Each structure stands twice: as C-alpha cells, then as structure tokens.
Amino acid sequence: xxxxxxxxxxxxxxxxxxxxxxxxxxxxxxxxxxxxxxxxxxxxxxxxxxxxxxxxxxxxxxxxxxxxxxxxxxxxxxxxxxxxxxxxxxxxxxxxxxxxxxxxxxxxxxxxxxxxxxxxxxxxxxxxxxxxxxxxxxxxxxxxxxxxxxxxxxxxxxxxxxxxxxxxxxxxxxxxxxxxxxxxxxxxxxxxxxxxxxxxxxxxxxxxxxxxxxxxxxxxxxxxxxxxxxxxxxxxxxxxxxxxxxxxxxxxxxxxxxxxxxxxxxxxxxxxxxxxxxxxxxxxxxxxxxxxxxxxxxxxxxxxxxxxxxxxxxxxxxxxxxxxxxxxxxxxxxxxxxxxxxxxxxxxxxxxxxxxxxxxxxxxxxxxxxxxxxxxxxx
Amino acid sequence: xxxxxxxxxxxxxxxxxxxxxxxxxxxxxxxxxxxxxxxxxxxxxxxxxxxxxxxxxxxxxxxxxxxxxxxxxxxxxxxxxxxxxxxxxxxxxxxxxxxxxxxxxxxxxxxxxxxxxxxxxxxxxxxxxxxxxxxxxxxxxxxxxxxxxxxxxxxxxxxxxxxxxxxxxxxxxxxxxxxxxxxxxxxxxxxxxxxxxxxxxxxxxxxxxxxxxxxxxxxxxxxxxxxxxxxxxxxxxxxxxxxxxxxxxxxxxxxxxxxxxxxxxxxxxxxxxxxxxxxxxxxxxxxxxxxxxxxxxxxxxxxxxxxxxxxxxxxxxxxxxxxxxxxxxxxxxxxxxxxxxxxxxxxxxxxxxxxxxxxxxxxxxxxxxxxxxxxxxxxxxxxxxxxxxxxxxxxxxxxxxxxxxxxxxxxxxxxxxxxxxxxxxxxxxxxxxxxxxxxxxxxxxxxxxxxxxxxxxxxxxxxxxxxxxxxxxxxxxxxxxxxxxxxxxxxxxxxxxxxxxxxxxxxxxxxxxxxx
Numbered sequence: 001x002x003x004x005x006x007x008x009x010x011x012x013x014x015x016x017x018x019x020x021x022x023x024x025x026x027x028x029x030x031x032x033x034x035x036x037x038x039x040x041x042x043x044x045x046x047x048x049x050x051x052x053x054x055x056x057x058x059x060x061x062x063x064x065x066x067x068x069x070x071x072x073x074x075x076x077x078x079x080x081x082x083x084x085x086x087x088x089x090x091x092x093x094x095x096x097x098x099x100x101x102x103x104x105x106x107x108x109x110x111x112x113x114x115x116x117x118x119x120x121x122x123x124x125x126x127x128x129x130x131x132x133x134x135x136x137x138x139x140x141x142x143x144x145x146x147x148x149x150x151x152x153x154x155x156x157x158x159x160x161x162x163x164x165x166x167x168x169x170x171x172x173x174x175x176x177x178x179x180x181x182x183x184x185x186x187x188x189x190x191x192x193x194x195x196x197x198x199x200x201x202x203x204x205x206x207x208x209x210x211x212x213x214x215x216x217x218x219x220x221x222x223x224x225x226x227x228x229x230x231x232x233x234x235x236x237x238x239x240x241x242x243x244x245x246x247x248x249x250x251x252x253x254x255x256x257x258x259x260x261x262x263x264x265x266x267x268x269x270x271x272x273x274x275x276x277x278x279x280x281x282x283x284x285x286x287x288x289x290x291x292x293x294x295x296x297x298x299x300x301x302x303x304x305x306x307x308x309x310x311x312x313x314x315x316x317x318x319x320x321x322x323x324x325x326x327x328x329x330x331x332x333x334x335x336x337x338x339x340x341x342x343x344x345x346x347x348x349x350x351x352x353x354x355x356x357x358x359x360x361x362x363x364x365x366x367x368x369x370x371x372x373x374x375x376x377x378x379x
Numbered sequence: 380x381x382x383x384x385x386x387x388x389x390x391x392x393x394x395x396x397x398x399x400x401x402x403x404x405x406x407x408x409x410x411x412x413x414x415x416x417x418x419x420x421x422x423x424x425x426x427x428x429x430x431x432x433x434x435x436x437x438x439x440x441x442x443x444x445x446x447x448x449x450x451x452x453x454x455x456x457x458x459x460x461x462x463x464x465x466x467x468x469x470x471x472x473x474x475x476x477x478x479x480x481x482x483x484x485x486x487x488x489x490x491x492x493x494x495x496x497x498x499x500x501x502x503x504x505x506x507x508x509x510x511x512x513x514x515x516x517x518x519x520x521x522x523x524x525x526x527x528x529x530x531x532x533x534x535x536x537x538x539x540x541x542x543x544x545x546x547x548x549x550x551x552x553x554x555x556x557x558x559x560x561x562x563x564x565x566x567x568x569x570x571x572x573x574x575x576x577x578x579x580x581x582x583x584x585x586x587x588x589x590x591x592x593x594x595x596x597x598x599x600x601x602x603x604x605x606x607x608x609x610x611x612x613x614x615x616x617x618x619x620x621x622x623x624x625x626x627x628x629x630x631x632x633x634x635x636x637x638x639x640x641x642x643x644x645x646x647x648x649x650x651x652x653x654x655x656x657x658x659x660x661x662x663x664x665x666x667x668x669x670x671x672x673x674x675x676x677x678x679x680x681x682x683x684x685x686x687x688x689x690x691x692x693x694x695x696x697x698x699x700x701x702x703x704x705x706x707x708x709x710x711x712x713x714x715x716x717x718x719x720x721x722x723x724x725x726x727x728x729x730x731x732x733x734x735x736x737x738x739x740x741x742x743x744x745x746x747x748x749x750x751x752x753x754x755x756x757x758x759x760x761x762x763x764x765x766x767x768x769x770x771x772x773x774x775x776x777x778x779x780x781x782x783x784x785x786x787x788x789x790x791x792x793x794x795x796x797x798x799x800x801x802x803x804x805x806x807x808x809x810x811x812x813x814x815x816x817x818x819x820x821x822x823x824x825x826x827x828x829x830x831x832x833x834x835x836x837x838x839x840x841x842x843x844x845x846x847x848x849x850x851x852x853x854x855x856x857x858x859x860x861x862x863x864x865x866x867x868x869x870x871x872x873x874x875x876x877x878x879x880x881x882x883x884x885x886x887x888x889x890x891x892x893x894x895x
Contacts, residue, residue: 057501060452060493067456068485074463075482078474078550085460086467086854093864096460097871100453104875107449113885115878153730154549156468158855332475333545333552343483350490357494357514360506374892377445377500 010337011327012309014076017344019304021069022140026181026300027293028062030192031055033185035102035129037193038122041205046368048122049110049378054196054366055189056106056379061354063103075340079330080315083157087149088139088165095135102128106379129189130182137181139165141174143307144228144250146316150323160319173231176224183217184271184296191274191289198365203284214275228303229254234313236326243313243324253306260309264302270295385850389858393465394849396865398835400457402828403872407451409827412526412573413580413611414444415519419512420607426512436600438503439891440584443883445500450879454872465861469842469852475552476542476559477532484528491521526576527569534565536843537834538633544752546726546745547733551846564629568834571622574615575827578787581612582823585794587887589816592804597890602798609795616788623784624685630837631686631694634844636766637837639697640773642682645671647696653681654778659771665701665764697770701763712763719758722751756846765848768839776829776836783826790819 005013034055042048074081085092101124108114109121147168148161161167168174190213193206233249236242246252254261274292278285308314313324331337371378418440425433459481463470470477498506498514506514535541541558542551553559585608588601630638638644643659644651657675680690695709703711729744760766794816797803806812840848 057497060497063452063456064485064489064493067459067489068482070459070463071478071481071485074470074474075478078471078478081463081474081478082467082470085463086465086470086856089464089854089856089860092460092464096457096464097867099456100871103453103456104449104878107445108875108878108882111446111882111886112889113881115881116874153727154468155471156855157471164856164860332478335556336475336479336553339553339556340479340482343486346486350486354490354494357498360510361497361501363505373504375504377442377503 005338005341007334007337008328010334010341011076011331013341014072014331014337015308015314015327016305017347018069018072018076019301019308021065021072022304023297023300025062025065025069026184027188027296028058028065029133029181029185030188030289030293031059031062032129032132032189033182033187034189034192035125036186037189037209038125038129041193041202041209043201046371047199047202049371050197050199050202050366050368051193052106052109052122052125052379053371054193057361058192059102059106063099066099076332076337077325077327077330078332079155080325082155083149083151083325083330084139084147084165084315087157087159088142088147088168089159090163091135091139091165091168095132095139098128098131098135102132109379129185133182133185134178136178138168138174138178140181141171141177142168143304143314144231144233145171145173146234146318146324148318150317150319173224173227176220176227180217180220180224183213183220186213187217187275188289188292188296191278191292194278194284194286195289196362196365198367207278207284210275211279214279218272234316234321234324236311236313236324238311241326241329243316243321243326245321249312250306253310253312254302256310257305260302260305263298267295267298267300267302271299385853385855386858387850389856389861390849390853392858392861392865393853396465396861396868397458397461399865399869399872400454400461401831401835403876404451404454404458405828405831406824406876407447407454408526409576409579409823410447410583411444411451411522411580412576413578413615414440414447414583415515415522416577417580417584417604417607417611418444419515419519420611421604422512422515426508432599433603435891436603439600440604441499442886443587446879446883446886448496450875453875457868465854466842466852467854469847472550472847472852473536473843475550476535476539479553479556480528480532480559484525488521488524488528492518492525493521495521523573526573530569530572531560531562531565533834534562534568535559536841537568537838538562538564538629539843539846540564544755546729546748549726551843563625564633567622567625567629571619571626572830574619574622575830577615578612578619578784579823579827581608581615581791582787582819584608585612585790586817586820589794589813589819590887591890593810593813593817598804600891602803605794605798605803609791609798612787612791613795616784616791619784623781628686634838635695636697636700636768637773637833638686639695639700640768640770640837641777641833643671643770643774644682644694644696645698647694647699649683649691649693650680651682651692651694652677652679653685654774656778657774659774663770665767666698697767701766712757712760712766715754715757716760716763718751718754719756719760721758722748722755723758725751753845756841756843756848756851759848759851760840765840768837773833773837776832780826780829780833783822783829787819787823787826790815 034051038048038051042051105121105124109118148159150158150160152158187210190206190210193202229251230248232245232247234243235246235249237244254264271292274288274295277291278288306312308327313326315325317323370376418437421433421437421440425437495514495517498511499518502511502514539551540562541553541555543554545552584604588604591597591601639647642654643657655676655678657677658673660669660671660673663669663671683692683694684690686692686694693707695704699709701712703709703714725744725747729741729748732741732744793812797806803809838844842849842852
C-alpha cells in the first residue's frame with residue numbers, strides 16, 4: 001500500500017504527524033501551566049502537595065511528547081532540525097534547560113536530604129512552567145515570521161544574528177504566540193486541577209483564577225490570530241519552488257482548506273466552551289479540561305497545518321527568502337519517510353495504552369488521604 | 380579553504396559539552412536499564428508466591444530506581460537536542476538515517492516506558508496485581524528498547540551502512556533500513572551496552588545489600604536481593620564477554636585506528652600482541668621512533684588471534700595507518716586527505732555547474748566526486764596525524780574496563796556462592812567481602828564510562844567514520860556561547876548529582892518501609 005504513495009503525500013503525512021505531536025504537546029502543557037500556580041494557589045504544605053502530585057502523575061507524558069516531537073521533526077524534516085536547533089541556539093538551549101530541572105524537581109522535592117531544599121525544586125517547577133511555554137511558543141512564532149538563517153552548498157547552516165534565536169522576541173507577533181501558549185497552559189492547568197483534585201479550597205481558588213487567566217488568554221489569542229490572518233505570508237510557487245510574499249496567505253490557506261478551517265473553528269469553540277461552562281455559576285463543572293483540551297488540540301493542529309500545507313514555507317528565511325524551508329525541501333528521503341510511515345502505524349496502539357493508563361490512574365480524584373497514605377508513591 | 384575555517388576551541392568546547400552530558404547521562408542510564416529487570420523479577424516472585432516480604436523488597440528497589448530515573452531523563456533530553464544545537468551540520472549530513480531510529484525510539488519506546496512507569500509507581504493501590512506486574516515488565520522493556528534505537532544510530536556512526544550519498548542534497552540517504560538496523564556493529568554494540576547496564580545495576584543491588592549486611596540490618600532483603608542480582612550479573616557478564624569479543628572483531632575490521640589505540644600498537648604486523656598490563660611512554664609521538672611502552676606484560680600473537688582466530692593475522696598499527704602500507708592496500712593518511720579534498724571540491728564544482736546549466740561539467744565533477752567519496756571526511760583534516768585519537772586515554776580506559784569486568788565476574792560468583800550456601804553472614808572475611816561489594820558500585824560506573832571513552836574517543840576525529848570529522852560536524856557558533864552553556868550544564872548537572880547521591884544514600888539508610 002505504502003509503496004504506491006507519492007513523495008509529496010509522504011511529506012504531507014509527516015507534516016501532519018509532526019503537527020499532531022505539536023498539538024498534543026500544547027494540550028499537555030497544562031502540566032507546565034499548572035506548575036506556575038504552585039506558589040499562588042498552594043498556600044499550605046498540603047495544598048502544594050496536592051498540586052504537585054496531581055501534575056506529577058502526568059509530567060512524563062508532556063516530557064515524552066516533547067522528546068518525540070523533537071525526534072519526529074529530526075527524522076522527517078532534518079533540515080529544520082539542523083537549521084533551527086543549531087541556529088536558534090539560545091532559544092532552544094534555554095527552553096531545554098527549563099525541562100532539565102523539571103524532571104528532577106518532582107522526584108527530589110519532598111525527599112529528605114535533597115541538599116537544595118524543597119523551595120528550590122518548587123522554583124524549578126515554576127520556571128519550567130514559565131520559560132518552557134513562553135520560549136517554545138515564541139520559537140514557533142518564527143514559523144510565521146521567519147528566522148535569520150542561510151545555508152552553504154553543503155546545506156550547513158549560518159545564523160545571521162548574534163542573539164542566536166533570542167532575537168525572535170523583538171517581533172511582537174512571536175511574543176504574542178509565546179504569551180498565548182503560556183496563558184493557555186495556565187487555563188488548562190486550572191481546568192485539570194478542577195478535574196482531578198478533591199479539595200474545596202483549591203477548587204474555589206481554581207475557579208477564581210480561571211477567570212483572571214482566561215480573559216488575558218482570549219485577548220492574546222485573538223490578537224495573535226487576527227494579526228496572523230491579516231499579515232502577508234511566505235508562499236511557494238509549486239512549479240518553480242520560488243518563495244514569495246503573499247498577502248493574507250494564512251487566511252487564504254484556511255479558506256482553501258475548508259477541513260482545516262472547520263477544525264480551527266471547532267477548536268476555538270471547544271476551548272471557549274470548556275472555560276465558560278466551568279465559569280458558569282452553580283455546581284462545579286469538572287469536565288472543562290476535555291472540551292478545552294480537545295479544542296486546544298484542534299486549534300494548534302490547524303495552525304501548524306496552515307504553516308506547512310498549501311504551498312507555504314513553514315520556516316522562512318529572512319536572509320534569503322528562497323532558502324526558506326518547505327515540507328518538500330526540508331524533508332527526509334522518500335525511502336526514510338516510507339520506512340517511518342510503517343512504524344507510525346503503531347501510533348494508534350500507543351494512544352490506546354496511554355488512554356488505558358491515564359484512566360486507571362485518574363479513576364478517583366486525588367485528595368488529602370491519598371497524599372498522607374505512606375504506601376503511595378507521593379512526590 | 381573556507382571549510383577549514385573553524386575555531387579549534389569551538390570544536391573542543393562542543394566536544395566537551397557533549398562528553399559532559401553523555402557521561403552524566405550514563406551515570407543513570409545503566410542502572411535504569413538493569414534494575415528494572417531486577418525489580419520485575421522480584422515482583423514476579425511476589426505475584427507468584429504472594430509473600431509480602433517480596434513486595435516490600437520490590438518497592439524498596441523501585442523507590443531507589445525512581446530517584447535515579449528522574450535525573451537520567453533530565454540529562455537525556457539535552458543529549459537528544461544537542462545533536463541539533465551543537466552538531467547541526469552533522470544532523471543534516473546524517474539526519475536521513477539518524478533521525479529515523481530516534482523517531483522510532485520516541486514512538487515505540489519512550490511512550491511505553493513513560494506510560495507504564497506511571498502505573499508502576501502510582502498504581503499499587505489502583506490496578507490489579509497482574510496489571511501492575513505487566514506494567515513493570517513493560518517499563519523495563521520500554522527502557523531497553525529506547526537503548527536499542529539510539530545504539531543503532533551510534534553503531535551507524537561507527538560503521539556507516541545501508542546508505543548512499545546524495546550530492547544534490549549533500550547528505551547520506553538511507554537505501555536499506557535493515558542494513559542500518561541489523562548492522563553487526565549495531566547489534567554487538569546494543570547487546571554489549573545493555574549488558575554493561577545490567578552489570579552496573581547488579582553491582583548497585585549487591586553493593587547496597589552488602590551495606591545492609593555490614594550493618595546487620597534487613598538481612599533477608601539483602602540476601603534475597605543478592606541472589607537475584609548476582610545471577611543477573613553473571614548472565615550479563617557472559618553476554619558482555621561474548622559481545623565484547625564481537626565488538627573488538629568489528630573494530631578491527633571497520634575502525635583499525637581505534638583498535639591500534641586500544642592496544643597502544645604503533646607498529647603493526649603479524650603476531651600482534653595483546654597487552655596484559657602496560658604503561659605507555661609519556662611523550663610518544665607518531666613516527667618518532669621511540670618505544671611505545673615504558674613497561675609492558677604482553678601475550679605474543681594474542682591480539683591477532685582474538686580478532687581473527689589466527690596468530691599470524693596482520694594487524695596495522697597507528698604509524699602504518701598514518702604512513703600507509705601499499706603492499707597491504709592501506710593508503711597513507713596524506714593520500715586520503717588529498718582525495719578527500721578532491722571530493723569536497725568536486726562536489727562544490729558539481730553544484731555550481733548545475734546552477735550554471737553546464738551538464739557536461741556537472742557529470743565530470745560528479746564522477747570525480749563519486750570516485751573519492753569514501754575519503755570525503757579526510758578532506759577536512761589538515762595533517763596526517765589528525766587521524767590519531769588520544770592514545771593514552773583510549774588505551775588505559777580499555778584496559779581498565781577489561782580488568783574490572785573480570786573482577787565483577789569473580790565478585791558475583793563469590794556473593795552468589797556464599798549466599799546460596801547460607802554462609803555469607805558467618806564467613807570469617809565477610810567484612811572485606813561486603814566492603815568490596817560496596818566498592819563495586821563506583822567501580823561499575825568507572826568500567827562503564829571507560830567503555831564509552833574507548834568507543835567515542837577511540838574513533839576521533841570522526842563523528843561518522845571516514846566521512847565526517849568533528850570539525851565539519853560542529854554548529855558554527857561562537858566558542859564563547861558554547862563555553863557558557865558548558866559551564867551552565869556543568870553546574871546544574873553537578874548540583875543535581877550531589878542532590879541525587881545525598882537523597883539516595885539517605886533513602887538507603889532509611890531502608891524499606893516496615894510492614895507493608
């Protein structure tokens with residue numbers, strides 16, 4: 001079956017997979033968002049422990065998705081991997097550092113003799129939540145706004161800005177995406193707390209915080225999106241492979257790919273419904289995470305798809321527009337994409353066992369008695 | 380030439396940063412690889428017998444594993460992305476091959492490991508006994524599968540196979556997945572490396588148990604743990620002997636310079652000797668005529684025999700590989716450098732000719748390129764001596780690894796024998812034995828890290844054998860940037876390691892929970 005598929009179809013398939021991983025990653029960043037509440041919502045020792053432990057059961061999913069997102073990008077679009085990671089050195093290195101400290105913070109935080117002290121590990125969790133989301137969001141912003149790279153005849157990368165990627169913050173549109181991802185992760189984190197923690201004070205605080213975070217999130221998201229729809233984009237002429245600026249490119253992409261447009265609209269509605277339904281007065285609604293989560297997935301997926309599909313350069317070069325990366329010029333060889341496509345058939349099984357594992361651990365909400373149970377593996 | 384215009388300190392700092400990350404990562408990974416199986420075996424016994432003591436034992440080791448695991452993950456993510464951040468040219472040159480195992484690793488292995496580890500830690504009171512046991516085994520398998528794919532990728536760098544160079548894209552492209560996956564270098568490397576992890580983990584379990592026996596605490600836990608770990612360690616030792624030999628045979632065929640460095644063999648020949656114990660002459664240089672060894676105890680013809688089962692087998696030395704041995708078909712390094720430069724230049728001319736629409740010139744340049752591609756990486760080198768790795772580091776690391784590997788076999792055998800015969804607590808010289816058990820923990824790490832030094836320093840200057848040296852692979856960035864990140868990583872990793880060791884020793888002192 002796979003043998004008869006065209007090279008372009010394989011490239012599109014892998015762009016879809018990378019986009020799916022990116023979309024799952026942003027949803028799972030509720031862990032990062034949740035971590036940023038560790039001080040503002042965890043006033044007592046028990047409250048902080050509840051927050052840390054409910055997130056601690058999920059941090060590995062986010063982490064693994066990030067690693068796989070990187071691995072899949074390397075495998076399917078190696079020219080992006082070599083260009084962006086090597087070029088935008090400081091952005092990626094700082095983002096990674098934020099994840100290094102996360103992995104140990106959970107395990108070490110409450111262990112005796114941890115040398116650095118509980119507080120230090122809690123600060124690490126906070127920093128991971130803040131920097132991880134803002135930096136990755138800002139870096140992805142360059143998909144729509146371009147970056148300062150060129151290649152030599154061996155396709156080796158040269159970066160033309162001394163800030164090595166950090167200059168992305170000079171573009172307000174990039175920063176808006178970073179802020180949007182950060183605020184979204186906080187909203188999702190709160191919805192996740194409501195879904196998994198059985199503790200009256202935390203539930204009340206989460207609801208209150210939700211309003212204060214949802215409003216700036218919606219403002220940031222709408223500003224980013226409207227700007228994106230109105231700005232010119234990096235279009236590719238499919239016959240000559242020349243890249244040129246086209247007005248309203250991303251809006252045109254949405255209109256020309258109605259399925260993506262529908263996904264995008266459903267996604268936005270889903271995110272908003274999850275938030276509004278939770279904020280609605282009355283009995284506490286704890287399923288908001290699922291609506292907003294699926295909505296996040298659909299929205300992010302469509303944003304990735306309009307960056308790479310429909311003859312668009314997904315990683316534009318500001319130095320030489322014709323060196324911009326597209327899904328055709330940055331991809332792996334046909335053979336490699338085929339071989340990996342066979343492996344990708346395992347993904348449904350992977351998703352299935354993740355669902356089973358998730359449900360078996362989250363059957364019951366986490367509460368005081370579980371935190372105090374010494375037979376449990378608590379952080 | 381433009382290509383050689385790379386700041387040497389950039390290369391050194393980039394290598395130092397990768398070595399730092401890899402060596403820290405490798406402190407934690409071997410324990411993870413091995414102890415998960417040891418834990419899975421313990422839990423299997425618990426499920427089978429229902430004996431709560433076995434559950435207590437399982438949970439104790441699982442707790443120690445958790446402390447170790449987190450920091451392994453933390454250093455692992457940096458490694459993955461350092462291929463991009465610090466070795467971006469390499470990432471492009473081999474991305475079509477290297478990326479695939481990495482992606483497969485993510486899809487197949489990492490998710491398996493991280494999903495079931497959550498059940499393993501948090502599921503004791505939430506899922507059934509058998510589901511929990513299955514999760515423990517799946518975590519162990521997932522962790523080891525992760526090692527498989529990254530080692531396949533590393534094996535490919537030592538011995539590129541199953542690919543063709545595409546001059547249009549200037550990269551190697553995979554043409555046969557199975558040649559990459561089933562390369563004898565990759566398979567030997569995988570089995571050898573995970574076996575070393577099993578040994579380190581077994582030493583860890585034996586060492587901690589020895590400490591309990593010294594303190595006369597938790598003796599039942601200690602003895603049961605020793606039996607399982609010692610058997611596991613012995614099986615792994617058999618495997619490591621077998622694949623260690625296999626790896627040496629592969630090195631002899633595919634990386635003769637590395638083999639020569641491992642044995643300090645400057646002048647090769649037939650009946651090459653194997654050094655039992657030796658000290659290298661301190662300021663020995665290639666072609667200086669000095670004796671390579673200040674002192675040695677060697678077995679005549681044994682190196683030839685070990686790699687080809689023939690005492691008269693010819694083994695080239697470091698100087699032979701630098702100077703060339705025409706009658707044996709070994710080109711001199713200078714010749715290969717010249718031909719490598721020819722390859723690089725013809726590739727550039729080929730692409731220029733294509734741009735100018737000169738098909739005839741393009742075809743001619745392509746022909747020159749293809750004839751010389753096997754020397755491509757040599758074109759980046761400046762002088763013949765550049766092909767020689769740091770000999771003392773490789774030589775001493777190799778011999779340390781072998782010596783310790785032998786010691787570990789004796790240790791496992793002694794611990795197993797005396798525990799099975801129920802004499803371990805009454806032996807007259809039990810205290811030295813237990814202290815040796817405790818000492819085994821750091822020795823295991825030393826042996827294992829030494830193994831990686833042999834593999835990675837021994838292949839210098841190559842990132843991809845013969846095709847790409849470190850100078851061509853490195854990201855073009857200011858050396859100062861890499862120095863800053865090096866020190867940031869060094870401080871963070873060291874702080875985390877100190878915290879880890881402190882937490883670990885404290886948890887060992889606290890011991891398993893009572894009456895679980």
